[in-house]
Amino acid sequence: MWRIFKDLLKHNGEFRAGALLISIVVAMAALSFISPYAPDVSYVVAPDVPPNASNWLGTTSRGQDVFWQLTFAIRNTLLFGLLVALLSRLVALMVGLLAGYCGGWVDRVLMSVNDTFNVIPLFPLLILFYFVLRDRMSTPLLAVLMASLGWAYDARLIRSIAMSLKSREFTATGIFSGMTAREILLEQHLPYIMPIVFSTALNNMNWSIGLQVTLAVLGFMDIETPTIGSMIYWANQHTAIVAGIWWWIAFPVALVVMTFVGLFLLAVSMNEYIDPRSRLAGMEGASQ
Amino acid sequence: MTDYLNYAMKRLGQFALVVLIGINLAYVITHATPIDPVEQSISVATYFGDTAPEAIAAMRASLQELYGLRGGALTQYVAFWGRIIRGDFGPSLSAFPTPVSTLILRAMPWTVGLLATSTIIAWVLGNLLGGLAGYYRDNRVLKVFGITAMALHPVPYYIVALILLIVFGYLWPILPISGGAAMNVAHGWNWPFISSVLSHSILPALSLILIGLGGWFLGMRSLSSNIVTDDYVVYAEIAGVRRPRILFSYVMRNALAPQLTGLAMSLGGIFNGAVITEKVFGYPGMGTLLVDAVYAADYGLVLGVTTVSIIGVSLGVLIIDLLHPLIDPRVQVR
Numbered sequence: 001m002w003r004i005f006k007d008l009l010k011h012n013g014e015f016r017a018g019a020l021l022i023s024i025v026v027a028m029a030a031l032s033f034i035s036p037y038a039p040d041v042s043y044v045v046a047p048d049v050p051p052n053a054s055n056w057l058g059t060t061s062r063g064q065d066v067f068w069q070l071t072f073a074i075r076n077t078l079l080f081g082l083l084v085a086l087l088s089r090l091v092a093l094m095v096g097l098l099a100g101y102c103g104g105w106v107d108r109v110l111m112s113v114n115d116t117f118n119v120i121p122l123f124p125l126l127i128l129f130y131f132v133l134r135d136r137m138s139t140p141l142l143a144v145l146m147a148s149l150g151w152a153y154d155a156r157l158i159r160s161i162a163m164s165l166k167s168r169e170f171t172a173t174g175i176f177s178g179m180t181a182r183e184i185l186l187e188q189h190l191p192y193i194m195p196i197v198f199s200t201a202l203n204n205m206n207w208s209i210g211l212q213v214t215l216a217v218l219g220f221m222d223i224e225t226p227t228i229g230s231m232i233y234w235a236n237q238h239t240a241i242v243a244g245i246w247w248w249i250a251f252p253v254a255l256v257v258m259t260f261v262g263l264f265l266l267a268v269s270m271n272e273y274i275d276p277r278s279r280l281a282g283m284e285g286a287s288q
Numbered sequence: 289m290t291d292y293l294n295y296a297m298k299r300l301g302q303f304a305l306v307v308l309i310g311i312n313l314a315y316v317i318t319h320a321t322p323i324d325p326v327e328q329s330i331s332v333a334t335y336f337g338d339t340a341p342e343a344i345a346a347m348r349a350s351l352q353e354l355y356g357l358r359g360g361a362l363t364q365y366v367a368f369w370g371r372i373i374r375g376d377f378g379p380s381l382s383a384f385p386t387p388v389s390t391l392i393l394r395a396m397p398w399t400v401g402l403l404a405t406s407t408i409i410a411w412v413l414g415n416l417l418g419g420l421a422g423y424y425r426d427n428r429v430l431k432v433f434g435i436t437a438m439a440l441h442p443v444p445y446y447i448v449a450l451i452l453l454i455v456f457g458y459l460w461p462i463l464p465i466s467g468g469a470a471m472n473v474a475h476g477w478n479w480p481f482i483s484s485v486l487s488h489s490i491l492p493a494l495s496l497i498l499i500g501l502g503g504w505f506l507g508m509r510s511l512s513s514n515i516v517t518d519d520y521v522v523y524a525e526i527a528g529v530r531r532p533r534i535l536f537s538y539v540m541r542n543a544l545a546p547q548l549t550g551l552a553m554s555l556g557g558i559f560n561g562a563v564i565t566e567k568v569f570g571y572p573g574m575g576t577l578l579v580d581a582v583y584a585a586d587y588g589l590v591l592g593v594t595t596v597s598i599i600g601v602s603l604g605v606l607i608i609d610l611l612h613p614l615i616d617p618r619v620q621v622r
Contacts, residue, residue: 014438116306118553120313121601123560124578124594128317131582131590153553210444214564217446218579232450241454253450257443264442 008269018265021258028255029078032071037064039072039226051247058247061238066251072226074255080143080212080227081205087147088208089201092155093193097185099155100162111159117152123211125149130220139222142215146208154200158193165189199270202263213256228256296610303606310598315368318591326351377592382584388592391577396596398468399573402489403562406496407551413497414504415547419540421505422512434509441502445561449495449568456491464488466570492569496561507550511543545616552608559601 008015037044043063051058057066099110129145130137165171165188174184209228215221216229223230235241235248326348371377377388421430440448457465464470469484515521516539524534563575570576574593581589 112302112305113309115302116309119306119556119602119605120310121556121559121597123563124597125310125313125317127578127582128314128590128594131585131587132318206442210446211560213444214446218564218567218582220582241458249450249454253447257447260442260444260447261439264438268438 008273012269012272014265015269018262018269021262022266025074025255025259025262028071029075032075035068035071037068039069040224048245057251060235060248061240061245062234066247069226069231070251070255073228073231073252076225076227077209077212077256080139081209083143084147084150084208085201085204087144088151088204089197091148092151092158093197095151095155096158097162097189100159101166101181101185101189114152114155117149122149126211126215127220130215137221139225142212142221146211150204150207154204157196157200161193161196162189165192195270195274199267199274202267202270206260206263209259228252292613295613299606299609303602306602307599311372311595314591314594315365319364372595378588380586380589382581382586382589388588391589392574392592392596395572395574395577398571399562399566399575402492402571402573403558406493407500407558410497410500411504411551414501415508415540415544418505418508419512419535419543422509423516423535423539425513437502437505440498441506443499445495445499446564446568448499449565452491452495453568463491465491468572492565492571495565499561500558504547508543508547511546512539515539515542548608548612548615552605555604556601559597
């Protein structure tokens, strides 16, 4: 694992850039543990101060330090993305492996449901959820809802790999030596699928964080917990752009864009690593 | 031809399933939650000032009628489908007494026009540039474009829309940033109105195109850079087929099929993006309608827009699927 990491770092420019961006973002999130201010108190510093030596990224109109507020916001945002990715991976793995391995009517039924979830516009559904739940829409609940809606695309990907694994010789050997379907799936097929699970998890985090920012900006979720989205929401509520408090909007946006680009680059470089054809092309380029 | 009919029937079945599951989800969400929409609407309506208890009781009765909450579970479910088939979501609470269907019909052309135009532009342009970048792999300009696309593609719609809004609204105000057309122009097929609609659509369309373009570009580039090394392309090159012909008829033609599937698969996501883009730019489409309906606690309107958007997006996917065999004759066999 560590060797793969070092290899990627050495040979893959996209991985280097992605790893750098994500380490900055994670370091920022880690700083939240030594923050001098609690995340939910306001008017602890002078409001509307532009970036200076003591308030590096300025302060908000609610009297909060943008830098320290941002550390909490990015931590919660990342945790949210991780939770959604983790939960939706479980569903995607289960559906993908079962559909690919069983084939026949199981495959047809699961894939019909899968295609349905791919097509349905989820955003109006999430808004409908918020509409009926209102204040009970907590961040963990939103994560569960999004995980149960956002697994379909990756399940299809996993299914296609499971289908090709099924026709390999070792699967037949496993069946003849009396392994159960569960054992074959978990012990023989899962290790082959893990890399793709990992890279789809990164893309899924991007998807869920993007949706969460969007929902929070509209005020359609718990906006008291600091996240990148709720920071932008409060900045909009205080008309920060018009009032010239640009640092309240600019820094959260910059940090979340760094997160998106970083996660995406990591996912792309993972995909390249998984696909030996493009790895070969990269080596040719290096030897020239 | 029978092959095509067979294929079309299968696609129609999938369309029916999507609509069925989607609308059932909407039903479950609205009916299986602990919160009573009737009580909620009443509490919103009586938020300011005192209301006579008789008035509240009358309101409760009419709201229950409106939401189809009368009778047992089965009656409610049947009534729910009846209303959807008739396209009758009752009067809107926030724009009383205009029916919800009128509001949706008024907003729909804006959304369909914006979405269709920007999606087609992004798809065609992204595929064209991606094909070029996959074929001419050493071109410097296309490489720079690739890096830009990679940086832009993962950013969500809201952030791009916000950045465009700040740049063209405050820093360099040359384009209208809000609304569908200027207020003082009469609606109709005349040049002032059309030009006003066009200039108002530039920013929302641009943000949708900027996001979409990157994805199609990256997909097409990796697909066509794989095809370029295939034997038949190498053979065509040795045989002296002209390069533009190789690019369009040999490389891109074959990569187009998965890209079309991709378009069908991502239509839902594109619609999600359009909702928020419309809201940011105050565009008078279904996205703005939906968000404002939530703010106004207008149950019928929220349910109506959700249902119509599920049907609309699945209809778009169905149309793409039905066109698919025309581009890729292999599809029919499957």
